[in-house]
Amino acid sequence: MLSGKDDSGESRMREICMSGSTREGEAAVIGLRASHPVLSPLLYRVERLSGRIAESFRKATMERVSLRRMTEADLLASDELRRLAGWNQTLGDLRRLLWLEPRGCFVAVENSEVVGTVTTTTYGQALAWIGMMLVHAAHQRRGIGTRLMGQALEYLRDRGVACVKLDATPAGRPVYEKLGFVPESTLTRWQRPSSGKTQTPDAAAAGARELTDADWEAVDAIDHAAFGASRACLLRSLAHDSRAVLVWPAQGRVVGWGMVRPGANADYLGPLVCSSEEGSLSLVTALLDRTGNPSVIWDVPDKNESAKAAAQRFGFAPVRPLTRMRLGPEMVAGDRQNPFAIADPAVG
Numbered sequence: 019m020l021s022g023k024d025d026s027g028e029s030r031m032r033e034i035c036m037s038g039s040t041r042e043g044e045a046a047v048i049g050l051r052a053s054h055p056v057l058s059p060l061l062y063r064v065e066r067l068s069g070r071i072a073e074s075f076r077k078a079t080m081e082r083v084s085l086r087r088m089t090e091a092d093l094l095a096s097d098e099l100r101r102l103a104g105w106n107q108t109l110g111d112l113r114r115l116l117w118l119e120p121r122g123c124f125v126a127v128e129n130s131e132v133v134g135t136v137t138t139t140t141y142g143q144a145l146a147w148i149g150m151m152l153v154h155a156a157h158q159r160r161g162i163g164t165r166l167m168g169q170a171l172e173y174l175r176d177r178g179v180a181c182v183k184l185d186a187t188p189a190g191r192p193v194y195e196k197l198g199f200v201p202e203s204t205l206t207r208w209q210r211p212s213s214g215k216t217q218t219p220d221a222a223a224a225g226a227r228e229l230t231d232a233d234w235e236a237v238d239a240i241d242h243a244a245f246g247a248s249r250a251c252l253l254r255s256l257a258h259d260s261r262a263v264l265v266w267p268a269q270g271r272v273v274g275w276g277m278v279r280p281g282a283n284a285d286y287l288g289p290l291v292c293s294s295e296e297g298s299l300s301l302v303t304a305l306l307d308r309t310g311n312p313s314v315i316w317d318v319p320d321k322n323e324s325a326k327a328a329a330q331r332f333g334f335a336p337v338r339p340l341t342r343m344r345l346g347p348e349m350v351a352g353d354r355q356n357p358f359a360i361a362d363p364a365v366g
């Protein structure tokens with residue numbers, strides 16, 4: 019449990035922070051020593067020296083970089099970091115994350131400049147999500163990411179959260195593995211290029227209609243069953259910033275819903291959950307018709323074969339893998355169906 023003082027994530031993190039002897043330079047010297055026994059004593063001294071340099075560099079960095087809570091005043095700088103990384107979230111997405119968890123978002127600062135960010139979003143005490151884990155390219159591999167994660171995990175432990183999840187990029191995965199996160203499932207980011215066709219295939223767009231206030235009860239229940247925790251506040255806020263929020267079927271009991279919203283680089287399709295395959299396709303068709311933006315991003319759980327097939331049929335291509343990872347016991351398993359589209363890697 020994360021709430022335990024001796025949890026393995028915490029002690030492993032401390033171990034990583036203390037170690038400074040795993041740099042590539044040292045590995046190269048160790049390799050040379052093995053193949054040149056005559057030079058071995060000299061190389062041994064070089065190896066020790068490079069270890070000490072790496073250690074002092076890491077310590078100096080630790081001292082110069084400070085971590086603190088993110089505030090409204092950090093939003094623009096944090097968004098600039100996001101822009102440099104090419105991520106699709108907007109300033110509004112960042113503001114929402116801070117609004118949802120004002121004490122649980124952090125920045126790393128060096129010389130008054132924001133060089134790293136991390137956000138947390140709690141869904142009760144059973145589950146929390148970590149997102150926007152970013153370190154400026156010029157400051158990576160200096161332990162900043164690990165420290166930011168440590169800060170986020172400490173905050174969540176103090177809040178008594180049992181299980182923490184995130185959607186890791188290939189760059190983030192080794193950092194999280196070192197902290198004890200384990201892979202749970204995989205997703206793929208699909209994108210329809212800006213030169214792609216805006217005409218959607220002839221799937222039945224009919225059958226979906228605009229969400230009304232009266233639909234929220236059904237929508238909350240559908241999302242809860244698929245995601246495993248209630249996130250009503252987040253969903254309403256996302257809906258507020260969306261281009262379109264639709265439910266299916268247009269008449270009778272609502273069994274599915276979905277939305278599309280603007281992103282920094284492309285529109286973002288999701289979340290989208292529907293117990294009927296016909297309904298899922300109808301929602302995708304209708305939402306893509308509403309975007310007006312040829313470039314659309316869609317994060318698909320790999321287990322959802324029909325979503326994958328639909329993405330291909332609608333002219334999307336895979337752009338990068340994501341790994342859903344977990345720290346702590348699985349607290350939200352239940353009667354789950356795979357969503358057609360997640361809400362955002364930063365919130366699950």
Ligand SMILES: CC(C)(COP(=O)(O)OP(=O)(O)OC[C@H]1O[C@@H](n2cnc3c(N)ncnc32)[C@H](O)[C@@H]1OP(=O)(O)O)[C@@H](O)C(=O)NCCC(=O)NCCS
Binds near residue numbers: 040103165190192196
């Ligand atoms: C992922 C990221 C946040 C890591 O931040 P960081 O400050 O570089 O991480 P740390 O210095 O704390 O790295 C900790 C350890 O993770 C591992 N690690 C970090 N980056 C790695 C990489 N590119 N390849 C392999 N291992 C890596 C290493 O074991 C490293 O320890 P070491 O440097 O002593 O070998 C940063 O690389 C980044 O912002 N990447 C681009 C955005 C991104 O993908 N974010 C993750 C979203 S899920």
